[in-house]
Amino acid sequence: MGAVAHLSLRDIRENDLAARLAENAGDDCPRTWDGWQCWPDTPAGAVARRPCPDYIYYFTRPPTCPRQAYKQCSRAGTWYVGPGGSEWSNYSTCSTLAVLQTRVKVHLAAHVVSVAALIPAIVIFFLYKQLRVPRVVLHRNLFLSLLLNSSVVVAFLAVVMLRDDRHARIQSNSLGCIGLLLLTKFCRLTSYMWMFCEAFYLHKLVASAFAEQRSLFVYYAIGWGFPINPIILYASFRASHANDQCWVVPADPYEWILNTPCLIALLLNLVFMINILRVLVTKLRAANTHEPSQYRKSVRAALVLIPLFGLHFLVTLYRPAGVACHATELYHHLNSCVDGLQGFFVSLAFCYFNGEETSSPREFASMLNASRASTRVSGDSDRIAKERDDHTPQPTP
Template sequence: MRRKCFYVLEVCAIVSLLPSASLADLTCEALLMLSGNVSLQSLAASWNQTLSNATSQWSGSGIYCDTSIDGIGTCWPRSSAGQMVSRPCPEMFYGVRYNTTNNVYRKCLANGTWALKGNYSMCKAILHEEKKGKMHYQIAVIINFLGHCISMVALLVAFFLFLCLRSIRCLRNIIHWNLITAFILRNATWFIVQMTMSPEVHESNVIWCRLVTASFNYFHSTNFFWMFGEGCYLHTAIVLTYSTDKLRKWMFICIGWCIPFPIIVAWAIGKLYYDNEKCWFGKRAGVYTDYIYQGPMILVLVINFIFLFNIVRILMTKLRASTTSETIQYRKAVKATLVLLPLLGITYMLFFVNPGEDEISQIVFIYFNSFLESFQGFFVSVFYCFLNSEVRSAVRKRFHRWQEQHSIRARMTQAMSIPTSPSRVSFHSIKQSTSL
């Protein structure tokens, strides 16, 4: 008790020497400073009692609310009646940290007493913000996982359709088939990464986890280079129509499967010597080895964006030359653009957009990127297999052929299962009896 009184008397002695202009704020600062040495409730009681005796010595006129500490621990300085007073939110309350950049408000009433309660609605718990951010992250992870699962199923169905339908194996559909294969391998390695890369494995940095990372980055790069192959073919077919006969399958195989390999080997060597940790995921500050494979991917996207611009320009020129109405022309152009966006990988450019510091922008950015990145394979399967007129026509013909074969087999089975008629039986029996 003596120690508590000593601190209160010490503060009073300090306050008595301070100028009246800064008396209120500095008094609260002194109180909060001492709150670490004296319990808040006893300090508040002793301080309020001391101030009630010292109020008459302070300069000023009119009705005032005395300096006081509320039940939460916020110190309210001596203020004029009718004034709305603001103080920073408490830094800590019941073990929970709060954002002190916001303010709490309390009114000094006309009779010189404080309002019963302060307005703490602007004080947000940092723990709550962390929980909310963690919740959005978990939802984004679920979207990512479901998107990869749905994309994998769609990609496998599209792959087997291209495998079984030999009648549609032209160069254009072979490019689609290889792009779908690249997405399947990339999604498969994504699932392997999710199942095997635990924090312990990250820290151990074993050889197999580095090989998994290198495989994932290789197949991720093949996605981009096969998208580049799609762009090359479309640009050649639409803009340079006379050159399509010169295109060969081996050219696109070299672009899609061969070129990414030395790029990933160079990246792996750079990682081995300059950033050999955490299974080669992430990057160390000041080390830019990841740009060895990310740089060519960005370059491919830029070239595909140029291809897209030229293709849409040519399409608009041809549509304007046709007899269709202007509304239908724009509708076709917009449809072609939307169809080409996922094929050429232009949506990946959105991943480089900085959402800024705004919380809503960051949440939208997380969800949008999770959706686009995980459903990319699904969009490719839908647009370039399931909605492909050649694929649909071939599937329809195969189905009709199966129906015809099934109906013929059913008729033959039915004919063979018809019982022998009584007349034939009687004739046969008569013939046998005659012979006897």
């Protein structure tokens, strides 16, 4: 009975299609179903366009900017037939690949700029002994964590995300791919922890009347040791409950294992920043300093501390919803730049534009030039003395 009803329904559909074909012969391409969606009657020689349905993206997120598929109606009133001999609809315009690749390339370029800026800065920190004070040692470790983070991100994007065989690599779920992803997450956690150490140290320095702390063991434990624990916990849950696709696709419940320490560090850094500014303003008022230049210096100091404490991440912490699609793309590019260029900005603020750090290479160059000049003067003196001796008449015996 079901088979008879099914055949009857098929016959009805075929008869209806034949009737519409006869009615629209030579004028329009008849409405049709291509397996994804319905296409309306379309005039001969025109192009039909339909919004890309969300379900064609399967488990990936649909694009923020609406896209359209299209279907060509020939002048004869028939739909375009593909190489396979059947009607063909073009859904290639629905792909988000080009947009995603642009995001990845912007992110990659930002991290490359940071790597190029961080390497000379770290060399300067290691090269000069006068810079080996606790404050600069903290800067050096933060720079190292940022360099490792940017380098590993560049490697992951280049080796996995920008390769032509990226889908095969991700689906293979190999240990090498998973290990590289975990390394990116570990380095990112270390950078957040060292940002926290910078804020905590400066806050403690200001609160204790600028008395430097000699032992940095606690800071090393927080910066390099603590991130191991969330990484081990995260890897255990992912391996047990979401062990697929090289762990590239976030598993929302477990991502909070890594996100929570970062958010706590940012919030604490914000509290430290506010209290540091409060102490500075209090000291200025206590000194009866009413000069605007002093307050301007305080504001500049606060602005310099923003990338050091990671507070610039608060700008893109919330992703706006319900805005224009192009604004959403702008947000993604801004987020990539804010994340990737942190190493570049802290290098400028705390190395290249910092008088103490830049004076060391200048002093070394001055000493080197002075040494060369003294060597030349000494050589010239010896040569002149020798010539004088040669021209001095010797006494006769």
